[in-house]
Amino acid sequence: MQAPSIGGVTVPRGDGKTTIRVRRGSSLTDFADKINANPASLVTVLFHLGEMATATQSLDEDTFKVLGVELGYDIQVVSPEEEEKELFDSFNIDLETGIEGEEDEDLEARPxxxxxxxxxxxxxxxxxxxxxxxxxxxxxxxxxxxxxxxxxxxxxxxxxxxxxxxxxxxxxxxxxxxxxxxxxxxxxxxxxxxxxxxxxxxxxxxxxxxxxxxxxxxxxxxxxxxxxxxxxxxxxxxxxxxxxxxxxxxxxxxxxxxxxxxxxxxxxxxxxxxxxxxxxxLRANPDREARGVAIEANLDRGRGATATVLVQTGTLHVGDSIVAGSAYGRVRAMLDEHGENVTEAGPSRPVQVLGLSSVPRAGDTFVVAPDDRTARQTAERREAADRQAVLAKSRKRISLEDLNEALAAGRVETLNLILKGDVSGSVEALEDALLKIDVGDDVDLRIIDRGVGAITMNNINLAMASSAIIVGYNVRAEGQNADYAEREGVEIRYYSVIYQAIDEVEAALKGMLKPEFEEVELGTAEIREIFRSSKFGNIAGSIVRSGEIRRGTKARITRNGVVVSENVEVAGLRRFKDDVTDVREGFECGINLGSYNDLQLGDLIATYEMREKPRA
The missing domain is CATH 3.40.50.300 (P-loop containing nucleotide triphosphate hydrolases)
Known part of the structure; x- marks a missing residue:
């Protein structure tokens, strides 16, 4: 079935009930493959809907929803949890319970x-x-x-x-x-x-x-x-x-x-x-391929990427090929909580696993793959999907209506951060806390990269290219990396307690905000007499009613409660024959308002100054 022509193109149209599942971070090309359409025609459709995107650009969930409504498809963006489920299904493992479908006699008590x-x-x-x-x-x-x-x-x-x-x-x-x-x-x-x-x-x-x-x-x-x-x-x-x-x-x-x-x-x-x-x-089947959760992960200088995993079902053996998030590898060794080598780990057993290709995220589920090749392909596919999802998340939707405004950059300040920590759980928690900082719409916080381990040359180069600040959490840049960062002017902030990092980033964000000013009234004076001077113009003989009148400040003139002039400067101030800088409440004085001479008896002169408001 063809859609009505939109901008001269036609695309296959759904019936409104057809469900299309796309992974988070997918592009128009990925979606076009699923509905057998030309990606260029989808670009045109999106353009006429007020969205601009290339065929290979990762799209966010809202954009897919708009496109789905137009073309008659129920587009579901697959979350990481659903991706996880699909992965386990491909290995014939039940994610929901871990024991569903097991024979009762296969289950044994677990701690x-x-x-x-x-x-x-x-x-x-x-x-x-x-x-x-x-x-x-x-x-x-x-x-x-x-x-x-x-x-x-x-x-x-x-x-x-x-x-x-x-x-x-x-x-x-x-x-x-x-x-x-x-x-x-x-x-x-x-x-x-x-x-x-x-x-x-x-x-x-x-x-x-x-x-x-x-x-x-x-x-x-x-x-x-x-x-x-x-x-x-x-x-x-x-x-x-x-x-x-x-x-x-x-x-x-x-x-x-x-x-x-x-x-x-x-x-x-x-x-x-x-x-x-x-x-x-509490029962599980120990006689099957293991699956479980990465509790913590870090990059060890001597051992490489290591992860503390909790086996939930099955038994993990040394030599097994495993996938944990976007990390994969063969289990080279397993250590218990005392640092002793173990050859296998059954249900509810926490062990530290060595041999992974990279550091998984804390909370990633791991599963034993049939072989090394399957593990690598699965991990690479998921890493690509993760990367695209991050791109889609960071993309700001720009409609044709506000494109010109968006191009007028400079109104929105952006603080780019690169996070590096000793373990992935800390990096995740720090990122979560930083993204919750709210200082309004005028300043944007972007975390352009995060990782585990020491601050590397790649991190410094990325910071240079994107004008980012590197946050090191229990890790440092050492040797030539530190010298290089200093030479290139890349700022690296080191922290060992998380709330210090949060407080300082929040202060930096508030510092990027354009200052807000508020008017503070300094004093008021009532005109009692007007003196004519050939040299100075009109002099307002006044009595200070409140506060103080200061020379050089701005003033407004009100007559019977109506403002008759704004932004007038108090050019001169005299007490009897002496020039003074200020006159306090209850005292009389002569006020010279420069070239402004439209004064009447009873007018009120209110002086004020603009002060910067502290941010809450």
Whole structure:
């Protein structure tokens, strides 16, 4: 079926119900292939709809929607999650449950995956230290956890040794994205609340993430050894958020602990296992190809790209070909949380994987591919799609109506940033926080590149070409790279705590805004007498009614409440026979308004100045 001629071209037309799926970041050529049309004709159609784009340019979702309505197609832009699902389907793996379609006899019990969440400085990391007897907090900037880590501990329960996997999510508010991701891969959430502090904003935020992920919650009331601790108050506060303690007739287990003293840690682990047994059916098939989630990833100088992965189903072996996001490779080695080599990792087991081609994003799902070639092709296809999606996202839609205005560049200032960090979770969280900074429509923030590892020559060259600032988060430019950046005048800002980076970028954005001025009234004077002077013109004999009258300031003249003149300058000011710079309220003076002589008795002279408004 042909569409009516638009601008002299015809294209195949849908019936309004035909669904066309295109991946995010697709171009008109990609869409034309799906409907068997000439890409040039689609360019013309789009032009007549008020949009300008080339046949190979990535389009955003809104543009595809406009085109779909015109041509009678329901165009669905495939999200990364759907791309993920299609990838798993191609490997015959069920993404939704991981166990659906499995025979019951194939499923075996697996350890629970526990996420520790809560407000900053309520003792999450110290609690994990107490559980695994390993000091993590000492290595964190400002005592704030800025990475995601996964660890497995063992606990004897009802005569059987059971494993529990812990995920430590950062506590600072800027890491909302990472905390949310932690809740999505978890079975049980431990909500840490300080007994002396009570429920805080991030406690509620963490609670919302856990409840949105529909996971059971165990509450650890920490710092019970601190003066002013009130565990019962915490129980009372949390009842407002549908967490009712068992002793109050609810079904949430509360455990009073002291991470510093190591008090009741066993009881907490017991509560986790009891909750897992009572509320969850934690089973997976270990005898299949592995799939899971990349919890964290970074670029190690000696080992190359490494990723901490959590196996969700199947068993991952050394030598397997895997795809994780746009990274691929053969598993060269696997390390457990103690740095020991392991040859295989079953369900709920966190391991560090070596051998990937590049650094995956934290939160990317990994899957074992049939062979190296399939893994590479899949990763390359997804990398190209990701790149196009970023281009489409950064493209601003320009219609013919506002094209001339858009070409009048200079009204919109742009701050270009390149983000580099030590681990991908931090880079993602920093990007997420920076893009939420709102300083109005006059200034635009663009993140033109992001990555993991030290600041390279390529980053510096890109910054030179795009006038960008490089933000280094726990990474630096070293040696000749640092010299090159300094020589070329590329600004590199280094940070180790995320909120410092956010504050400084926000300040920079506000500094790029054109200054806003407001009028501030300085004083008013009423004309009581008018003196004629051949040398100076008319002199207004006045009394200052409010504030002060200052020589050199701007003034407006009002007569019976009506403004008769604006922007008049107070050229001279006299008290008796003396020239003065200012006259305060209640005093009389002579005011010379330069060449302005249209004065009458009773006129009011109001002086003012324009001051720059501080930005909120």
């Amino acid at each position: 629970p995956v526990v996420t520790v969440m809560g407000h900053v400085d309520h003792g999450k990391t110290r609690l994990l230290d107490a559980i695994r007897n390993e000091d993590v907090a000492g290595g964190e900037s400002g005592g704030i956890t800025q990475h995601i880590g996964a660890y497995q501990v063992r606990k004897e329960h009802e005569g059987v040794e059971r494993a529990i996997t812990f995920i430590d999510t950062p506590g600072h508010e800027a890491f909302t994205a990472m905390r949310a991701r932690g809740a999505k891969v978890t079975d049980i959430a431990i909500l840490v609340v300080a007994a002396d502090d009570g429920v805080m904003p991030q406690t509620i935020e963490a609670l919302n993430h856990a409840q949105a992920a529909d996971v059971p919650i165990v509450v650890a009331v920490n710092k019970i050894d601190v003066e002013g601790a009130n565990p019962s108050k915490v129980r009372q506060q949390l009842t407002e958020y549908n967490l009712v303690a068992e002793e109050y007739g609810g079904d949430t287990m509360f455990v009073d602990v002291s991470a510093r003293q190591g008090q009741n840690i066993d009881s907490l682990l017991e509560a986790v296992l009891l909750t897992a047994d009572a509320a969850l059916d």
